[in-house]
Amino acid sequence: MSDTQTFLDTLKARSPHYQAEPTWIAARRQAGAARFEALGFPTRRDEEWKYTDVRSIAQGNFALADNAEFSQASAAALTLPIDAYRLTFVDGVFSSALSDVDSLPSSVQVLPLSKALAENHEAVGGPLGRLTGVGFSPFAALNTAFMEEGAVVRIAPGTVVEKPILLQFLSRAGQPVMCHPRVLVEAGSRSEATLIEHYTGESEATNFTNVVGELMLDRGAILAHYKLQEAPLGDMHVASIHVEQGRDTRYTSYNLSLGGALVRNDLISDLNGQGAETNFLGLFFGQGRQHVDNHTKVNHNAPLTFSNENYKGILDDRAHGVFNGKVYVKRDSQKIEGFQSNQNLLLSDRAHIDAKPELEIYADDVKCSHGTTTGQLDEEAVYALRTRGIDEATARGLLTLAFAGEVLDKVSLDAIAERVELAVAGKLPERFNLAGLVEAAAALND
Amino acid sequence: MLQVNDLHVSVEGNEILKGLTLTINAGEVHAIMGPNGAGKSTLSAVIAGKDGYEVTQGTITFEGKDVLEMEIEERAQAGLLLGFQYPVEIPGVKNIYLLKSALNAQRVARGEGEMPAPEFMKLVKEKLGYMKMDASFLQRAVNEGFSGGEKKRNEILQMLVLQPKLAMLDEIDSGLDIDAMKVVADGVNSLRAEDRAILLVTHYQRLLDYIVPDQVHVLVDGRIVKTGDAELAKQLEANGYEGIEESVA
Numbered sequence: 001m002s003d004t005q006t007f008l009d010t011l012k013a014r015s016p017h018y019q020a021e022p023t024w025i026a027a028r029r030q031a032g033a034a035r036f037e038a039l040g041f042p043t044r045r046d047e048e049w050k051y052t053d054v055r056s057i058a059q060g061n062f063a064l065a066d067n068a069e070f071s072q073a074s075a076a077a078l079t080l081p082i083d084a085y086r087l088t089f090v091d092g093v094f095s096s097a098l099s100d101v102d103s104l105p106s107s108v109q110v111l112p113l114s115k116a117l118a119e120n121h122e123a124v125g126g127p128l129g130r131l132t133g134v135g136f137s138p139f140a141a142l143n144t145a146f147m148e149e150g151a152v153v154r155i156a157p158g159t160v161v162e163k164p165i166l167l168q169f170l171s172r173a174g175q176p177v178m179c180h181p182r183v184l185v186e187a188g189s190r191s192e193a194t195l196i197e198h199y200t201g202e203s204e205a206t207n208f209t210n211v212v213g214e215l216m217l218d219r220g221a222i223l224a225h226y227k228l229q230e231a232p233l234g235d236m237h238v239a240s241i242h243v244e245q246g247r248d249t250r251y252t253s254y255n256l257s258l259g260g261a262l263v264r265n266d267l268i269s270d271l272n273g274q275g276a277e278t279n280f281l282g283l284f285f286g287q288g289r290q291h292v293d294n295h296t297k298v299n300h301n302a303p304l305t306f307s308n309e310n311y312k313g314i315l316d317d318r319a320h321g322v323f324n325g326k327v328y329v330k331r332d333s334q335k336i337e338g339f340q341s342n343q344n345l346l347l348s349d350r351a352h353i354d355a356k357p358e359l360e361i362y363a364d365d366v367k368c369s370h371g372t373t374t375g376q377l378d379e380e381a382v383y384a385l386r387t388r389g390i391d392e393a394t395a396r397g398l399l400t401l402a403f404a405g406e407v408l409d410k411v412s413l414d415a416i417a418e419r420v421e422l423a424v425a426g427k428l429p430e431r432f433n434l435a436g437l438v439e440a441a442a443a444l445n446d
Numbered sequence: 447m448l449q450v451n452d453l454h455v456s457v458e459g460n461e462i463l464k465g466l467t468l469t470i471n472a473g474e475v476h477a478i479m480g481p482n483g484a485g486k487s488t489l490s491a492v493i494a495g496k497d498g499y500e501v502t503q504g505t506i507t508f509e510g511k512d513v514l515e516m517e518i519e520e521r522a523q524a525g526l527l528l529g530f531q532y533p534v535e536i537p538g539v540k541n542i543y544l545l546k547s548a549l550n551a552q553r554v555a556r557g558e559g560e561m562p563a564p565e566f567m568k569l570v571k572e573k574l575g576y577m578k579m580d581a582s583f584l585q586r587a588v589n590e591g592f593s594g595g596e597k598k599r600n601e602i603l604q605m606l607v608l609q610p611k612l613a614m615l616d617e618i619d620s621g622l623d624i625d626a627m628k629v630v631a632d633g634v635n636s637l638r639a640e641d642r643a644i645l646l647v648t649h650y651q652r653l654l655d656y657i658v659p660d661q662v663h664v665l666v667d668g669r670i671v672k673t674g675d676a677e678l679a680k681q682l683e684a685n686g687y688e689g690i691e692e693s694v695a
Contacts (some may be wrong), residue, residue, distance in 0.1 A: 380534045383534075384530070384533070385536070385548075386517075386519045386522070387494050387521075387528050388522055388548035389551040389555070390519060390544075391517075394551075395519075399538075402536065402538025405538040
């Protein structure tokens with residue numbers, strides 16, 4: 001039996017669940033299944049998957065979870081200590097017990113997909129699948145075939161959402177399961193919001209998450225989008241995020257990838273209106289035998305659009321990283337600026353990175369640059385710190401963190417920055433108390 | 447305090463130090479002078495614990511402990527501190543962080559608690575003033591984009607905050623104009639104390655006009671060939687190292 005067939009059989013067994021659904025969803029589901037069947041799982045012969053072997057997903061046998069049971073105490077230990085509007089999904093199943101969106105203003109909707117469909121499925125049908133169609137990849141097709149749950153975020157024009165919107169995805173230990181969440185965000189014109197996707201779970205989990213995100217920013221909207229991926233080290237994680245930006249919009253992605261055995265992120269921004277700006281900040285950390293693949297693409301489809309990308313990779317042990325970043329400038333999209341940088345730090349001789357920056361430009365009046373570097377820790381600096389009494393592990397941690405600094409310093413949510421620091425650099429003394437020190441110093445100047 | 451006995455050190459198979467013996471007591475300031483290539487910097491690097499130096503013979507003890515058995519950071523925690531000739535730039539690590547974590551590492555190793563933040567800032571502020579450094583230095587990454595003079599002042603600032611028992615200063619005067627040298631020398635002189643020793647490694651006598659040593663050692667070809675008081679440095683200035691080498695030969 002082929003790998004593809006295992007998944008199709010699971011889908012068939014699930015079909016009684018889908019009998020009452022609207023015809024448009026059934027049609028999409030069938031299209032997704034057909035596309036997935038035709039494409040099969042990608043292999044390393046596919047250019048887009050040249051460095052990433054997905055057999056550990058393809059050969060898996062993943063069930064579908066049928067409940068969202070998770071103890072409050074365990075969830076509390078995993079959750080980000082942030083005051084946020086919160087939706088929680090356990091192995092893809094919505095948990096109302098672990099969610100809290102009660103205090104949302106009426107101008108903002110944060111709903112589980114199932115509820116959004118039940119309330120008004122036609123309002124979902126327009127945006128759903130518009131950016132990430134079944135043809136995007138076998139995983140997008142698979143997501144569409146299995147689509148059941150996810151999050152719908154709608155922000156009315158002019159609304160400034162004061163608290164972050166947190167979508168929390170918990171992965172449980174036990175029999176391997178898969179989930180295919182769909183995240184839809186419609187940010188109205190001149191709205192402002194912070195969205196956090198947080199993937200975490202029980203350390204023994206061995207599940208497969210295959211998320212598709214479609215984010216639409218209407219004229220002048222500003223969206224900060226954190227994706228903190230701290231999945232258990234046995235989890236597989238595939239994410240396809242597609243952003244559509246209208247005129248004068250600003251989107252900033254903080255793609256922080258720490259967990260997972262096999263991770264693949266696709267992040268795409270379409271800059272469709274003049275004045276649109278996109279910022280891709282990425283930090284990926286791999287250890288053990290983790291495989292972390294980041295594919296990004298910025299499409300400058302309109303003149304006077306701006307992109308800025310900075311991805312940092314830190315790889316230890318036998319971890320394997322991939323960075324493939326593409327900046328595309330459509331014909332005659334003049335006066336655009338596109339900058340891309342990728343720097344990688346290898347902490348061990350057996351860690352490995354495949355880095356491929358690409359520019360594809362069909363306009364002549366543009367400012368674009370790209371560059372990638374790979375290096376190791378500066379041993380002279382390690383020595384210098386040790387001669388000041390700082391132990392070697394702390395010295396290496398500090399320098400690793402310093403490497404990540406350009407990206408991490410832009411993370412304005414401390415709770416997230418602290419998680420990342422702990423993961424990449426170990427426990428360092430009081431870095432987050434420095435701000436207080438500096439204030440104390442300023443007071444002394446007076 | 448520090449005893450170096452018959453020290454032989456090789457770098458990549460070449461013997462650099464060839465039987466160096468030196469005793470430094472608390473309260474003393476020693477200067478080691480010598481021509482380029484004599485092994486001056488090798489001595490301080492070996493005491494600090496830098497990789498790539500093979501001790502083939504001899505001992506180094508500090509307050510009775512075998513220095514060669516100690517990790518680099520343990521030496522610093524015990525109070526042995528090296529000021530670099532070429533301080534390394536450490537992008538992304540702020541000066542304030544370095545000072546705080548270094549001081550606390552030392553205090554924790556000694557069984558003292560970490561210094562409370564207000565007390566720490568008061569200390570740093572006072573020392574900054576001494577080195578005529580602006581508080582904005584604290585927010586800058588260690589030595590990144592610093593001028594030569596700023597780097598040297600930053601080394602002394604670390605000494606003033608960390609208060610070592612033995613401060614070793616490797617060519618701390620190189621690359622300094624006269625004003626900067628005075629500031630650096632004032633900083634070093636403020637470290638002089640009954641319970642502390644200072645080891646200056648220098649090529650030129652000029653520094654010793656500002657920091658007057660108790661003993662001057664002349665290092666030639668891996669050995670101390672002559673020891674005297676501050677007057678010896680003045681003779682060297684007048685006659686050069688060749689005179690010494692000849693008198694030894």
